Amino acid sequence: MVDQLLTEIAGIDASSDQLLIIGATNMPWDVDPAFKRPGRFDKMIFVAPPDREALKAIFEIKLKDKPVGAIDADELAQMTELYSGADIENVIETATEQVISEIMTTGIERVIEMADIKEALHNTKPSTLEWLRTIRNYVKYANQSGLYNDVEEFLDKHKKSVI
Structure with missing residues (x-):
């Protein structure tokens, strides 16, 4: 498959300067070196994982159509450093x-409150931590070419959270 994709890329007309090919992976260390050539x-x-402002916006968007009480998206953003959008969704x-379970048990309807979200946060961790810990080793031992410099900078800023 690697050879076929490389052949297809090489076969693209070089005069096509309006073509951009983008790939995405959450494991850049596993990308075949042949793909990384000029x-x-x-x-x-x-x-990087969303910053505080982005986290706040994600909470606001995800809670927009839900029956909620007084929710402080700012406070939730402060509590969710390194959480991804999928983590917040979870x-x-x-x-x-x-x-919903409580409503089914008691028969008393109520909205989602800040305490409910805090309890859910208490029972979760950011999924990004495992990835950041893995790439930290690549940054430390396999960054001679500077490939992971931006990751290294991010890790330096978030040392306490990634340990």
Whole structure:
């Protein structure tokens, strides 16, 4: 498959300067070196977990159409450093299921409150931690070419959280 894709990329008309081929992976260390040569996938871009403002926006978007009480998205963003958008989706889904279960048991309807989301957060961890711990070893032992410099910078800023 690697050879076939490389052949297809090489067969693209070189005069086509309006063509951009993008690949995505969560395991850049497993990408065949032949893909990383100039003219192929020669630039790697690290997409970090959402920052605080992005986390706040994700909470606001994910909670928009749900029956919620007073929710402080700012506080939730502070509590969810290194969480991905999917992690936040999971937290909200967990809190929602917890409230629905309570409603089914008691027969008393209520909205999702801040305490429900905090409880769901207490029972979860960011899925990005395992990946960041794995790539930390690649940064430490296999970054001679500077391929992971942007990841190294991110890890330096978040040392306490990634340990």
